Amino acid sequence: MKKTVKFTETVLRDANQSLIATRMAFDEFEPILSELDNAGYYSLECWGGATFDSCLRYLNEDPWERLRKIKKACPKTPLQMLLRGQNLLGYKHYPDDVVRMFVRKSVENGIDIIRIFDALNDIRNIEVAVDETLKCGAHASGCICYTISPIHNLESYVKLAKEIEALGVQSICVKDMANLLLPMDAYSLVKRLKETVSIPIHLHTHNTSGTGDMVYLMAAMAGVDIVDTALSPLANGTSQPATESLVATLKGTVRDTGLDLGKMSEAAVHFRKVAERLKASGALDPKVLNVDTNTLLYQVPGGMLSNLISQLKQAGKEDKYYDVLAEIPRVREDFGYPPLVTPSSQIVGTQAVMNIIFGERYKNFPKESRAMLRGEYGKLPGTVNEEVRAKAGIKPEDVITCRPADLIEPELPKYREQYKGLARSEEDVLSLALFPQVAEKFIKLRNTRHPLGQRFIKPLEHAEKVERHVAPLSRKK
Secondary structure, eight states: OOOOOEEEEOTTTHHHHHHHTTOOOHHHHGGGHHHHHTTTOSEEEEEETTHHHHIIIIIOOOHHHHHHHHHHHOSSSOEEEEEOGGGTTSSSOOOHHHHHHHHHHHHHTTOOEEEEOOTTOOGGGTHHHHHHHHHTTOEEEEEEEOOOBTTBOHHHHHHHHHHHHTTTOSEEEEEOTTSOOOHHHHHHHHHHHHHHOSSOEEEEOOBTTSOHHHHHHHHHHHTOOEEEEBOGGGOSBTSOOBHHHHHHHHTTSTTOOOOOHHHHHHHHHHHHHHHHHHHHHTSSOGGGGSOOTTHHHHOOOHHHHHHHHHHHHHHTOGGGHHHHHHHHHHHHHHTTOOOOOTTHHHHHHHHHHHHHHTTSTTSOOOHHHHHHHHTTTOOOSSOOOHHHHHHTTOOGGGSOOSOGGGGSOOOHHHHHHHTTTTOOSHHHHHHHHHSHHHHHHHHHHHHHHSOOSOOOOOOGGGOOOOOOOOOOOOOOO
């Protein structure tokens, strides 16, 4: 019996983020949105991750307006976003009231599916976001952040999947940020998960180490329900495997996707021109398009690689690239083997950069490193190097053991009051709460260009509930 593999197209978000540090402006993909909407995808990943910050910081765009425009242009296909659990789209834990309002406004503005993960696989940090997503009538996809270490194995992932399913999510995504999941391991993991949980399995990987296509093929043979791919001009390397290649590979098999390669070819023509411009401008660095099997040693995800290159360029230390890559696994071990995904990837990566640039390990600690070692991001998976923790000035009794957000008081009323002369909507308040400096600069300029006499902030208790039509996913019989 045929069972179609569904596809999530990532060209608007993760491919954009992994290859070009999320510098693709709305105008560059607006002309092709209708074609993407008609291609037959399960979903379009178009928001969340680093897109929000980049819109405000670099592209002079309102991320909320971008989302509304995409929704208007793509009425047929569910829109998907990536959410960092209690971190939302930032790099710290936010209070529960901010998390709930952000989720609510994301759904109201057009999001249908929210992929929710915690960088440390601490499910306490995704509970509130999952709960609010379900209350808003959207699809909650709970994540397993895949990594390799002495403490991570098949049984630990199966156990985690059961715990995530118990939260009430409608699907589970295995999020392989650095293309560490090898083909045979993908087969074993997907097979066990399909045998263990009753909800669909969604697999996300990259092609950094060159194994992504094989990973998806083996996962398809094992029964995976959905995979993430990117149209070929912005595929491979630190991005996802190419959509067209996998569609062609599965055509005529029991896992035939049913997707129209002709329509995808039209979209690919458009993005090929975009990719050429980005290469010419330097935004698309050739390094991120190459296969690097050392990824299996360094465990560096695509988005982290592009940021790492940017950091070294700014410091004039590009020649230290491979030294930093070699330092990353050592820092990761000292920090208790956190999976490398935002924000933990940036924290570990930045610490590794500083260790190399200053010529002495742990001579300096960024505040985010101290926060992670103190437990402000949640429970670290493994044993922390106590000498490193002590060097950071953290005593054993100072380490947080509860859900970190339990220590944070509600902050929405404070933000509303603080920004009442600037914010024109709850969306503005949320932008300012997450990225105060860059959002304030953007909103001031926007308000100058488009003056309005009245703000229209909705109180939290009166926020509208909007029903969303989400692509159906049948439960396992």
